[in-house]
Amino acid sequence: MKKLSSKIWLLIVLFLSATVVFMYIFTNFLYEQLYVEDTKVTMVEVGEKLQTMYKGGKVTDELIGAIDHYAAYSNIPIFAVRNPRELSACVPFDVDYDALIGPDERQQLIAGNAVTKIGYETRFERQIISVILPFTDQNRLEGIIYLYYPLAKMSELAKEEVVLLITGAVMFLLVAAFFVYQGMRKILNPLANLQLAVNHMAKGDYATRVEVTSKDEIGTLTTAFNQMARSIQREDEAQKSFLATVSHELRTPISYVKGYSEAIQNGYITDQKQDEAIRLIARESARMERLTNELMQLARKDEKMPISEFEPLVLAETIRDAVSLLQNQALAKRIQIEQSLEEELIVMGDEEKIKQVFINVIENAIRYSQENAVIFIDSKEIDNEAVITVTDSGIGIPAEDLPHITERFYRVNKARSRSDGGSGLGLSIVDQIIKQHDGKLKIESTIEKGTDVMITLPIMEEL
Amino acid sequence: MKRAHFMLFSLFILLLTGCSDDRFDRIDPHQSFVASVNTLEPSITFFDQSANEIALWPLEKAYTGAVLVGNDAILLYGHQLAEASLYELSTGKHMQTINTGLGVTNAYFDEQTEKIFITNSKTNELTSYTMKGKLQHTVKLHNYPMSMLVSDGKLYVINYKDTILSVISTETMALLDEWDIPTSSHGLVIPNGRDELWVGGHGEGSSPNQTVDIYARSTGEKLKEIPMPLMPVGFSQKNNEIAVVSHGGNILYVVNEDGTIKWQLEIGANPFAVAHFKDTLVVAGYDDHAIYFINNKSIEKKAQTGKGPFHLLVREG
Incomplete structure (x- = not known):
């Protein structure tokens, strides 16, 4: 009942x-x-x-x-x-x-x-x-x-037929009840399946899917459930892989630090090599620090930035600041950075974060460019928006990796995870900051030809 | 202007209410009349000898019968009424109320003793009153006393739902005799100078009575039957002639005192009453609400009465 x-x-x-x-x-x-x-x-x-x-x-x-x-x-x-x-x-x-x-x-x-x-x-x-x-x-x-x-x-005339009539009515009711029952079962069965699936989901079986058998409300609900299940599953997997990646990323520098420090302690390393070992320990510590900083930044992903903390920024200056910070890296690879910036562009934003965006993007461009390459940075106003394009002629990104490029710890070349020095969080942070500023991130790339990163930010409205 | 209208209206109302002051149309004391007592919609219609309507008394109470008391009074009674009312004809005024109790079936006025006799079906009693309505005697009879006739100091009462005719002394109200008669008997007449009592009736159950039964007054013995189908119940006598109406056959029979039928006439619809009025025979048709004046064996005049004429009262001045 x-x-x-x-x-x-x-x-x-x-x-x-x-x-x-x-x-x-x-x-x-x-x-x-x-x-x-x-x-x-x-x-x-x-x-x-x-x-x-x-x-x-x-x-x-x-x-x-x-x-x-x-x-x-x-x-x-x-x-x-x-x-x-x-x-x-x-x-x-x-x-x-x-x-x-x-x-x-x-x-x-x-x-x-x-x-x-x-x-x-x-x-x-x-x-x-x-x-x-x-x-x-x-x-x-x-x-x-x-x-x-x-x-x-x-x-009396009616009485003769009364038995027939009552029998007929009872038969009709029985048959009707049976068919109604069958019909109800057919209609409501998907609901029962859905309920079962929800139970599975609640127990943590995120792979549960329900077969969509109709186009009615229950069908729509089932489709929505399946979508939800997919999202939850993806999120769950991302969470797992994220944790795996984090622990993997942290384990390597820790084992460096641990290994070298123990070696020094036990006197396995000669004094000449001790400096180098300490430098290595310092580098790996810095790497861990940076990684944890970036993770903390990402952890604030869901926090919406308060608009009140935004301030008018002269975009060209922010870009120039970022470039000057990376000048040494560029020089190390003898990479030339060409800038074509529109000076009047002013956007509302958090200066540190916007600068972080450009640092990450330009750093990537430097990292994946050959020596002696040229990187172009271009900013202009298109349709009342500031569009900043960073163009390199680096190794490029395969088309199948492009949609995932902003996911955390996603690396195009998994084998080169550490040799190229990236944490795999840079573009995730870029994407997150741009979204917080109501901007857009678009990446176009051709393999072995180079990559265009286009950042669109809304221009400050004139009061 | 408005005030004047109001005054005029008030005067009119005053006049109206003044006129309807519990008083009926006066009947001239010298006027001979035959009156039909109508019971379907209670009223009394008075006619003169030429069948002209001289007065109409509409009755508000459910009177079922009336009888003339003396020359200038009429007593109205009703089976479902607890009181009978005595009215003066010459003034149309109410004179007296008699507390009869419910169930009055008939009233009879005996000129000899100047007594009013009232029969009651609820108490099965016969009660005598003075002309002024003063109660005198009560005597217990049998089931449903109704039809009455006085002759030679004897009151003959038919117990309608019984098989007994009671003979009562009008002076002493003592029961003198009881005869066997058929049930549902109704209507009495005594041919002048004969030792006979004629009894009419409706008949028992589904079989309608076909005859007038003749009993010996001295012995109560049934002498003979005169066939007068169907259901002879109304009688009237004048000189040597007796008129009988059979309401089931709608026939008026006129017979000699010896019982031989002189002539007969199909008349009215369901006639219950017949009366001699001067030289004319008068018959009231209950279903056709009409009164017929018959002369020379044929209907001379016909007049409409109120609904359901049931009794005929005659006063000859």
């Missing part, structure tokens, strides 16, 4: 039962009404025809005989009465005798009207429908024609 399907099924079956009962009563009512009405009309017709046999004066034995003769062949009991006792002629007197017609009916009949009655008649000891027509002559009620038909016969 707790199941929705059971409730709906019960409701439908109840409705069906109510309909069947109502229809039965209504049909019965109609049947009786129509039948009674039809019988009445027939009786009045017959009576009126017989009435024409009366030519005035006393009601003769011949007339009564003729009506009796007709009645012998009729399926409606008919008789003529001329006995004034039966016609309530003694009405002003208190008469013990129960006459065929009452005082009011007598008045109607004297007026020449037909009287029809439906009800129990003590004379016949049963429910009858009766039609009474008068033989009147000069206001004298000389006699009447009395036609009647037992109502019981009609219900």
Whole structure:
């Protein structure tokens, strides 16, 4: 009874039962009404025809005989009465005798009207429908024609079929209930599957999917569930791989630090090489520091930056600051950085973070460029937005890796993870900061030809 | 202007209420009349000898009968009324109320003793009153006493739902005799100077009575039956002629005192009452609400009455 399907099924079956009962009563009512009405009309017709046999004066034995003769062949009991006792002629007197017609009916009949009655008649000891027509002559009620038909016969007629009717109704209800049950099961089964899937999900089985079998609301819900499941699964996998990557990334420098420090402690390293070992330890420590800093930055991913902390920035200056910070790296690879910056571009933003964006992007360009290469940095206003393009002629990114380039720890060349010095978090941070500034990041790349990184930031609205 | 209208209206209302001050149309004391007591919609219609309507008394209470008391009074009673009312004809004024109790079936005025006799079907009693409505005696009879006739100091009462006719002394109200008669008997007449009592009736159950039964007044013995179908219940006598109406057959029979039918006439619809009015025979048709004036064996005049004329009262000045 707790199941929705059971409730709906019960409701439908109840409705069906109510309909069947109502229809039965209504049909019965109609049947009786129509039948009674039809019988009445027939009786009045017959009576009126017989009435024409009366030519005035006393009601003769011949007339009564003729009506009796007709009645012998009729399926409606008919008789003529001329006995004034039966016609309530003694009405002003208190008469013990129960006459065929009452005082009011007598008045109607004297007026020449037909009287029809439906009800129990003590004379016949049963429910009858009766039609009474008068033989009147000069206001004298000389006699009447009395036609009647037992109502019981009609219900008897109906009674024969009542068993059939009830059996039919019960059969119909059973069949209807069965099909409704089947239908309900078919309709609501996906819901049950969905519920099962939700349970699986709750237990941590994110690979659970439900087969979409319909296009109705349940189908839509199932599709939405599947999408949700996919998202959760992806997130979960990303989380796992992220943790794996983090621990992997941290383990390498830690083992360096641990190994070298133990070696120094145990005196395995000669004094000449000790400096180098310490430098190595310092480098790996710096690397760990940077990694943890970047991780912390990423951990704030979901925190929306308060707009109030934004300030107007002259974009060209910020870019120049970033470039000057990377000048040494560029010089080390003899890479030339060409800048074509529009000086009037002012954007709203956090200076440190915007600078971080350019540092990361330009650092990548330097990292993946050959020696003696040239990097172009270009900024201009397009459609009320500042568009900054960093173009290198480096190794490029394969097309299949492009969509994932901003994912954390995603590396195009997995084998070169550490040799190129990146943590795999740079572009993730760039993407996150740009999103916080309502900007866009677009990366186009051709392998072995170079990469274009386009950053779009909204220009500060003039007040 | 408005005030004037109001005054005029008030005067009119005053006049109206003044006129309807519990008073019916006056009947001239010298005027002969035949009055039909109509019971279907209670009223009394007064006619003169030429069948002209001289007065109509609409009755607000459900009176079922009336009887003339003396020359200038009429007593109205009702089966479902606890009181009978005595009205003066010459003034149309209410004179007296008689507390009869429910169930009054008939009232009869005996000129000889100047007594009013009232029969009651609830108590099955016969009660006598003075002309002024003062209660005198009560005597217990049998089931449903109704039809009454006084002759030679004897009151003959038919117990309608019984098979007994009671003979009562009008002076002492003592029960003198009881005869066997058929049930549902109604209507009495005593042919002048004969030791006979004629009894009419409706008949028992579904079989309508066909005859007038003649009993010996001295013995109560049934002498013979005169066939007068169907259901002879109304009688009137004048000189040597007795008129009988059979309401089931709508027939007026005029018979000699010896019971031979002189002539008969189909008349009215369900006539219950017949009366001699001067030289005319008057018959009231209950179902056709009409009164018929018969002269020379044929209907001379016909007049409409109120609904359901049931009794005929005659005063000849």
